[in-house]
Amino acid sequence: MQQFATVIRRARIIDGSGQETSSALFDVALDEGRIAAIQPTGESSWQGDAEIDGAGHVLTPGFIDVHTHDDLHVIRSPEMLPKLSQGVTTVIVGNCGISASPVTLCGEPPDPMTLLGPADAFAYPTFGVYVEAIHRAQPAVNVAALVGHTALRQNHMDRLDRPATAGEIEAMRTQLCEALEHGALGLSTGLAYANAFAATTEEVMALAEPLASAGALYATHLRTEFEGILEAMGEAGRISRHARVPLVISHLKCAGAANWGRAGEVLHAIESAQSHQTIGCDAYPYIASSSTLDLKQVTDEFDIDITASSPHPETAGHTLKQIADRWGLGLLETARRLQPANAVYHNMSDDDVSRILSHPATTIGSDGLPHDPHPHPRLWGAFPRVLGHYSRERGLFSLATAIRKMTGQSAERFGLAERGFVRKNYWADLVLFDPDTVRDTATFAQPQQQAAGIAAVWVNGVLSYHRGCAQPHRAGRYLPRRGPAQHGQPAA
Known part of the structure; x- marks a missing residue:
């Protein structure tokens, strides 16, 4: 009788490839952090130091949150319960041009780096130091990282409301190259934010040039997600073609009431671009976004919830209109008095979100904000919401397709080797859930709620979440980029 560290019995496997599967049950053996063997139930003569009855539930790869x-948080709160409790085993950090490293602050972090945490938490002047901190913290989930353009800008520029000089770009490139040597996934930008908006296309193109030789990629929060979105997508495509690297459009959306109904047009632009470059996108399964409170987005066309305010913390959880009515002020003046602040914007249409989620180019990312005292529910609920609301209840796509968007497709896009699939010898990042009951329970009113239907989660072969509780042994790792990403074509 073969002995293994763990044996999971009687589970229905959906392997992350997108292939539809039968209802046949399998036993899965885990050893030394990897999937050691897979056999139909009843055919194996295995014994596990630990054994779990899958009870006919679905066993899939652990979910990869591609946009976090x-x-x-992975260092300051390494138990990572908001992610583990929804089946996430790997997080990709450093999105939207903001990253914890490499960062050297002179005073307070610039907007929107404040979304990550307080000034004293930015203690990683080089990417290598950040990697070492992850190793020491050993979070409960795996961590892979992008390098943020805004973070690099604030390291080397006296002010951020202007383009960078050639010398400043070269200094930024030096730090980016150091990060790439430590396995960073690539470069991210957040050109919509005031502290990056002044950066020219040429600044980003020059900064992105070292990415190709490292097999890295370019991810971007577009310069606008409102009426000018097609032009912003064109700029992103130009940057990635110049750098000869794949492009990932972060949290793709048609934001603002005047932009509703344009998902088909936006997705067609992606399909057209795919003929001459590698391009994909991610999205979260909600019709509301969340970020810092932006005066340019203040409107009465949709609700805006205040989730945090430094001068008025008591307003968290109330709408901007409620606060304005209470204070007897207009929306814009109220927003000014609340700053610095964070907000949820109910600025998308359900039809657009559904079309984007269902597109083959789309993977799933939560875009959750763990430092927010009243976070958007996506922090705790994004992945079970895809499984429950969009796949099971609405039939937007099959369960196998939903799993691929959260696992195998994500691992392939970001170069995470031997992860994202239930295959022999792959790392044992796994989630066991009941497909009939899995659902998000986090709401805008009560956002910090664990998902229903998640039975167990393994990270690198270690049982990390079971029966609603995080387990004591954390087994997450820093994941360097592995293998060349498929590069885009050179610019014409």
């Missing part, structure tokens, strides 16, 4: 702002 967990940069500091």
Whole structure:
């Protein structure tokens, strides 16, 4: 009788490839952090030091959250319950141009780096130091990282409301190259934010030039997600073609009431671009976004919830209109008095979100903000919401397709070797859940709620979440980029 560290019995496997599967049950053996063997139930003569009855539930790869702002959270709160409890086993940090490293602050972090945490938490002047901190913290989930353009800008520029000089770009490139040597996934930008908006296309193109030789990629929060979105997508495509690297458009959306109904047009632009470059996108399964409170987005066309305010913390959880009515002020003046602040913007249409989620180019990212005292529910609920609301209840796509968008496709896009699939000898990042009951329970009113239907989660072969509780042994690792990403074609 073969002995293994763990044996999971009687589970229905959906392997992350997108292939539809039968209802046949399998036993899966884990050893030394990897999937050691897979056999139909009843055919194996295995014994495990630990054994779990899958009870006919679905066993899939652990979910890969491709768009997070967990940069500091994985070190300061390494138990990572918001992610583990929804089946996430890997987070990708450093999105939207903001990253915890390499960062050297002179005073307070610039907007939107404040989303990551307080000034004293930015303690990683080089990417190598950040990697070492992850090793020491040993979070409960794996961590892979992008390098943020805004973070690099604030390291080397006296002010951020202007383009960088050639010398400043070269200094930024030096730090980016150091990060790439330590396995960073690539460069991210957040050109919509005031502290990056002044950066020219040429600044980003020059900064992105070292990416190709490292097999890295370019991810971007577009310069606008409102009416000018097609032009912003064109700029992103130009940057990635110049750098000869794949492009990932972060949290793709048609934001603002005047932009609703344009998902088909936006997705067609992606399909057209795919003929001459590698391009994909991610999205979260909600019709509301969340970020810092932006005066340019203040409107009465949709609700805006205040989730945090430094001068008025008591306003968290109330809408901007409620606060304005209470204070007897207009929306814009109220927003000014609340700053610095964070907000949720109910600025998308359900039809657009559904079309984007269902597109083959789309993977799933939560874009959750763990430092926010009243976070958007996506922090705790994004992945079970895809499984429950969009796949099971609405039939937007099959369960196998949903799993691929959260696992295998994500691992392939970001170069995470031997992860994202239930295959022999792959790392044993796994989630066991009941497909009939899995659902998000986090709401805008009560956002910090664990998902229903998640039975067990393994990270690198270690049982990390079971029966609603995080387990004592954390087994997450820093994941360097592995293998060349498929590069885009050179610019014409």
